[in-house]
Amino acid sequence: MKAIVLEKAGGPENLHLAEVAKPSIKDNEVLVAVKAISLNPADVKPKYQDKMLNMMYGEKRPVILGWDIAGTITEVGTDVTNFKIGDKVFGMVNFPGVGNAYAEFVAAPEAHLATMPDNVSFEEAAATTLAALTALQILEGRINKGDKVLIQAGSGGVGHFAIQIAKAMGAFVNTTASAKNTAFVTSIGADNAIDYHAQKFEDVLTDIDFVLDTLGGKVLENSVKVLKEGGTLFTTLDKDLPEDANAIVADKKLSINNILVHSSAEDMNTLKGMLENGSIKPNIYKTFAFEDMAPAHTEVEKGRTVGKIIVTI
Structure with missing residues (x-):
């Protein structure tokens, strides 16, 4: 599969497209074919320092950044009860921890996702995650x-x-x-x-x-x-x-x-309900293509974003 990887600490120019192995899933996980990714300062800032990368991801390189996804389930673990193949889902995966979100496929715990509301796009769903x-x-x-x-x-x-x-x-x-x-x-x-x-x-x-x-x-x-x-x-x-x-x-x-935000299907379902009834609506400031992850990071780093930056696959 394709993923955006970071081989070493540095600026957006160090992010590059690569072919990596598709992740396998655990019994409590689903495999999501990612359609949209949301970017956050928490994605963008750590890449500049080896110390920060090591603390968040360990010393293994390359790393795949990111946590916020929306997409379609393609595989379901044996212990999963709330989702099936073909479901559209969104969530913040494994935060705090390693989400590996900048990829075509992401292995995500069932306990971190919610089914997407029918009235939002993949881009809007991905935006309604970490923030x-x-x-x-x-x-x-x-x-x-x-x-x-x-x-x-x-x-x-x-x-x-x-x-x-x-x-x-x-x-x-x-x-x-x-x-x-x-x-x-x-x-x-x-x-x-x-x-x-x-x-x-x-x-x-x-x-x-x-x-x-x-x-x-x-x-x-x-x-x-x-x-x-x-x-x-x-x-x-x-x-x-x-x-x-x-x-x-x-x-x-x-x-x-x-406070440090944490992944939670219960809270994602609360947000799902608020999206459905119109209590919240994400503002998508700019959208970038997957291969344009570097300029998307640059846009976040400007600190002038109104709402969210989204990357689509």
Whole structure:
């Protein structure tokens, strides 16, 4: 089969098309003929450092990056009960771990997939995986109707799903975005969009119940200032704060947490239902052909993506 492989650490130019063996499946797995792949910063950043690649993939080379897929099942393991050959499925495969998603065929545990809704394309399904799971796993069970939430970077992959999910949960949604993306974030459910070039969110927001942060650094530090007493913040990055911010956390009795998304068929089925009823809709910023994986990575690295980058096979 064809796959995009990485022989050594480096930039997008190190990604290249190769012929590799088709994976065999375990009893609890299915083999998916991949039609679409979603890219994430988690795919793109590790390739630059051997240390990071070794931590995530071991020292064996080449490696096949990626986790997010949508496609059609071609083989079914003997212990699989929820799927059959011909089913269209989507999911984030083996995260954290090795997903081997940049390939024509992917071996995926049954427990990481859901059947695709009839009303979405392979591209839309692939987009609704790691980023959507991250937003769901942070927000589910933590947001109440009427809560005032702040979604940082609302036009990004995680952010644009988080806006829609928080809105579906009945929250009042504040978000940060550039002026050119204000119309987009409000169109998907944001009640208040703050142009971070023109305003400091910490100067205009108060009494926020919940903050979802994907940026870290000063944005994380300033986010604690807008939370009400007893408020909650979740970040996808390091939650370490400087001394003055920690003083605010202690004084206001805030809960500061970080989270690492994990593969889950249960959560994928929740997203399936939200796609079916229109609660969420992925925004596909650009689509690339499989052989154009390198420029697709370059596009993600620009950090200006509105929604998701998709690669099709």
